[in-house]
Amino acid sequence: MTAPRAFLPWLIAVPVAIGSIGLLFQLLGGLVPSFFFAWGYYFEVLIAGLLQGVMYSLVALGFVLIFKASSIFNFAQGSMALFAALTMVGFMEMGVWWPFAFIISAGVMVLVAVVIERVVLRPLVNQDHIILFMATIGIFYILDGLGQMLWGSDVKVLDIGIPRDPMFALGAIFEGGILINQYDFVAALTGGVLVAVLAVFFQYTRTGRALRAVADDHQAALSVGIPLKTIWVIVWSVAGIVALVAGIIWGGKAGVQFSLALIALKALPVLILGGFTSIPGAIIGGLIIGAGEQVAEVFLGHFVGGAIQDWFAYMLALVFLVFRPQGLFGERIIERV
Amino acid sequence: MKLKTLGLAAAGAAVLFAATVLPATAQEKQFVPGLMYRSGPYAPNGVPFANGLADYFKMVNAKGGINGVQIEYEECDTAYNNDRGVECYERLKKPGAAAITPLSTGITYALIDRATADKIPVLSMGYGRTAGSDGTVFPYVFTLPATYWSGADVIVNHIAQNEGGYDKLKGKKIALVYHDSAYGKEPIGTLEALAAAHGFELSLFPVAHPGLEQKATWLQIGRQLRPDWVLMWGWGVMNSTAIKEAAAVAYPMDHFIGIWWSGSEQDVTPAGDQAKGYKSANFHGTGTDYPAIKDIIKLVQDAGNGTGPRDEVGTVLYNRGVMNGAIIVEAIRTAQDKYGKKALLGEQIRDGFEALNIDAARLEAMGLTGFMEPIKITCADHEGTGRAFIQQWDGKGWNKVSDWIEPNRAGLLRPMIVEAAAAYAAEKGIKARDCK
Numbered sequence: 001m002t003a004p005r006a007f008l009p010w011l012i013a014v015p016v017a018i019g020s021i022g023l024l025f026q027l028l029g030g031l032v033p034s035f036f037f038a039w040g041y042y043f044e045v046l047i048a049g050l051l052q053g054v055m056y057s058l059v060a061l062g063f064v065l066i067f068k069a070s071s072i073f074n075f076a077q078g079s080m081a082l083f084a085a086l087t088m089v090g091f092m093e094m095g096v097w098w099p100f101a102f103i104i105s106a107g108v109m110v111l112v113a114v115v116i117e118r119v120v121l122r123p124l125v126n127q128d129h130i131i132l133f134m135a136t137i138g139i140f141y142i143l144d145g146l147g148q149m150l151w152g153s154d155v156k157v158l159d160i161g162i163p164r165d166p167m168f169a170l171g172a173i174f175e176g177g178i179l180i181n182q183y184d185f186v187a188a189l190t191g192g193v194l195v196a197v198l199a200v201f202f203q204y205t206r207t208g209r210a211l212r213a214v215a216d217d218h219q220a221a222l223s224v225g226i227p228l229k230t231i232w233v234i235v236w237s238v239a240g241i242v243a244l245v246a247g248i249i250w251g252g253k254a255g256v257q258f259s260l261a262l263i264a265l266k267a268l269p270v271l272i273l274g275g276f277t278s279i280p281g282a283i284i285g286g287l288i289i290g291a292g293e294q295v296a297e298v299f300l301g302h303f304v305g306g307a308i309q310d311w312f313a314y315m316l317a318l319v320f321l322v323f324r325p326q327g328l329f330g331e332r333i334i335e336r337v
Numbered sequence: 338m339k340l341k342t343l344g345l346a347a348a349g350a351a352v353l354f355a356a357t358v359l360p361a362t363a364q365e366k367q368f369v370p371g372l373m374y375r376s377g378p379y380a381p382n383g384v385p386f387a388n389g390l391a392d393y394f395k396m397v398n399a400k401g402g403i404n405g406v407q408i409e410y411e412e413c414d415t416a417y418n419n420d421r422g423v424e425c426y427e428r429l430k431k432p433g434a435a436a437i438t439p440l441s442t443g444i445t446y447a448l449i450d451r452a453t454a455d456k457i458p459v460l461s462m463g464y465g466r467t468a469g470s471d472g473t474v475f476p477y478v479f480t481l482p483a484t485y486w487s488g489a490d491v492i493v494n495h496i497a498q499n500e501g502g503y504d505k506l507k508g509k510k511i512a513l514v515y516h517d518s519a520y521g522k523e524p525i526g527t528l529e530a531l532a533a534a535h536g537f538e539l540s541l542f543p544v545a546h547p548g549l550e551q552k553a554t555w556l557q558i559g560r561q562l563r564p565d566w567v568l569m570w571g572w573g574v575m576n577s578t579a580i581k582e583a584a585a586v587a588y589p590m591d592h593f594i595g596i597w598w599s600g601s602e603q604d605v606t607p608a609g610d611q612a613k614g615y616k617s618a619n620f621h622g623t624g625t626d627y628p629a630i631k632d633i634i635k636l637v638q639d640a641g642n643g644t645g646p647r648d649e650v651g652t653v654l655y656n657r658g659v660m661n662g663a664i665i666v667e668a669i670r671t672a673q674d675k676y677g678k679k680a681l682l683g684e685q686i687r688d689g690f691e692a693l694n695i696d697a698a699r700l701e702a703m704g705l706t707g708f709m710e711p712i713k714i715t716c717a718d719h720e721g722t723g724r725a726f727i728q729q730w731d732g733k734g735w736n737k738v739s740d741w742i743e744p745n746r747a748g749l750l751r752p753m754i755v756e757a758a759a760a761y762a763a764e765k766g767i768k769a770r771d772c773k
Binding site for chain 2: 036041044045048049052148153154155156157159164166176179181183184250253254255257258259262263266293294297298301305306307309310
């Protein structure tokens with residue numbers, strides 16, 4: 001009963017916020033002749049932004065998983081996505097059918113997790129978080145270089161058959177209908193399913209409970225016999241598989257190339273907004289950032305010269321931070337002196 | 338003891354040999370620095386260009402060099418980053434540097450003053466600061482064969498031809514999607530001048546680096562503005578993302594035209610069939626059906642000395658690297674006619690650039706007939722032709738779909754260039770050279 005009750009304010013606040021912003025734009029459209037506003041177009045932008053937001057959530061999720069289990073901000077998450085996608089394309093280019101290539105690549109990511117735990121994390125146990133963070137910067141560059149050394153730095157085409165043609169919905173209500181990108185729709189659906197599976201895994205399985213125990217207190221978890229090293233391998237493996245899915249989806253859009261590693265930057269405002277330790281936070285944060293930046297770029301961008309969506313995402317996150325320093329769903333840390 | 342004395346004598350002789358003979362040999366090598374990028378987000382586009390440039394120099398060396406002078410080529414990886422570009426330049430600069438290829442408009446902007454002070458020619462071939470075409474103010478900057486302003490004029494000319502004449506442009510909507518950087522902003526002034534002259538409505542859509550995110554841009558273009566034509570000044574992942582997003586809003590590809598940096602295989606291949614019909618400008622041939630390119634295959638690739646993979650030869654960016662190399666070699670050759678067949682200084686090769694006259698006969702001797710247009714550079718005009726053509730992607734390769742298009746240099750662009758160069762000279766306190 002608690003969960004539905006917690007979501008009740010959202011169920012009311014979200015439509016009210018969307019409607020209010022729309023009304024504000026409609027008003028602005030009446031006052032400024034060059035300002036274009038139509039409700040159908042507004043919803044179209046909003047839906048595109050929400051679909052994009054799910055993809056941001058997917059990247060943010062990789063960060064959250066590792067941060068929850070080890071309090072490490074994994075700088076290498078972007079290069080993990082690139083490495084995973086490069087590996088998958090590499091196998092596909094060898095003629096391996098994509099589901100098998102996916103399974104092999106997932107296996108490679110588990111192997112990467114084991115190596116990271118053995119070579120990087122284990123020797124650094126009990127070191128400051130900043131040391132571990134710096135180690136992940138090293139992992140970023142190693143994975144980035146290794147991936148390109150193994151598979152080359154050409155742009156690689158990753159096509160697993162997701163439809164790409166535009167589709168139109170609600171043609172009866174809005175003139176011309178609302179355009180929805182099929183690729184984004186399928187990608188968002190995939191991301192949503194993955195998030196749901198992970199939520200169930202961490203909430204209802206023994207490993208999930210152990211992970212949450214490790215996240216709360218390493219020492220206490222160790223004292224009750226939870227194997228910290230195994231948990232780390234599992235978490236890095238899951239983060240690696242999430243990176244693989246993110247890499248496939250983003251790589252399918254623009255080709256698999258170095259720029260994929262930069263998608264990690266898109267996750268930062270999502271994490272600031274949603275909190276570093278919350279899976280629901282990563283999802284809701286992604287949706288707010290995705291929708292917010294698209295709406296801002298389309299309706300407000302031309303007032304300030306355009307190309308605002310990148311910094312607007314951070315600004316939006318910072319505004320939330322003023323009111324909730326721990327993020328929307330982050331844990332409130334109270335240290336008693 | 339005797340053995341030790343002999344050993345010492347041998348070592349001494351070796352040092353003496355190294356000090357006398359080796360520098361003499363080194364003098365027969367003409368140093369050429371290259372600021373390339375084989376890492377970073379733009380590497381997929383930077384690598385084939387760098388390979389084409391390096392392979393051309395290898396081919397020239399394999400054929401005996403430039404009048405017997407071998408090319409000593411050294412690269413530095415800038416990762417398309419301005420500060421690293423300056424760092425690379427400082428590392429590679431020396432009086433004997435023939436010409437620097439920055440391969441980035443931002444880096445070119447950063448190097449103009451430095452290279453001028455160091456007397457090293459900057460070859461920004463089809464990019465960089467357009468005002469640099471005015472040799473009276475920019476004696477060490479060369480923009481041949483075409484600038485972004487010429488590119489913009491050529492593309493609008495092509496649109497006018499498709500619409501049935503310049504008078505049909507009145508009331509049309511043209512959008513420019515551009516990389517939000519010095520590069521992407523370069524054609525805006527020209528397009529605004531053309532919009533004012535021909536009555537079309539110009540809308541600007543900047544895209545932030547690296548350009549992975551363009552959904553909002555293309556929703557505005559495809560669902561709100563619905564322009565008659567879209568132009569693109571993009572680079573790297575921005576190009577392929579734009580093509581995919583354009584397809585996602587069902588924008589007609591044959592009305593979407595990129596500048597020459599938005600028209601390579603790397604840009605269209607990730608979009609698959611969706612890229613069919615997409616157009617771009619270009620100023621050189623593609624494929625391997627040119628004697629110079631065949632020589633590269635025979636003397637460099639088949640000899641196992643290729644910088645990159647064999648199947649890259651003939652692609653758009655590889656061939657652009659070849660053209661860049663060919664122009665530098667011709668400038669050196671021209672300078673040698675004046676200063677002697679030996680390794681020369683940068684300022685001497687600058688004179689070679691200014692006396693450059695690549696006519697039909699010279700193109701044939703270079704093995705590049707039909708690959709590029711003849712170019713003649715003068716002291717005042719560092720651009721040369723400005724001519725380009727339009728190519729179209731058919732899903733497998735690029736096809737030339739227009740003749741060479743002459744930009745309106747005399748009537749529109751040249752006065753704008755002179756004006757922009759004069760403003761630059763006034764700002765920097767530069768006294769313009771007299772080229773008469």
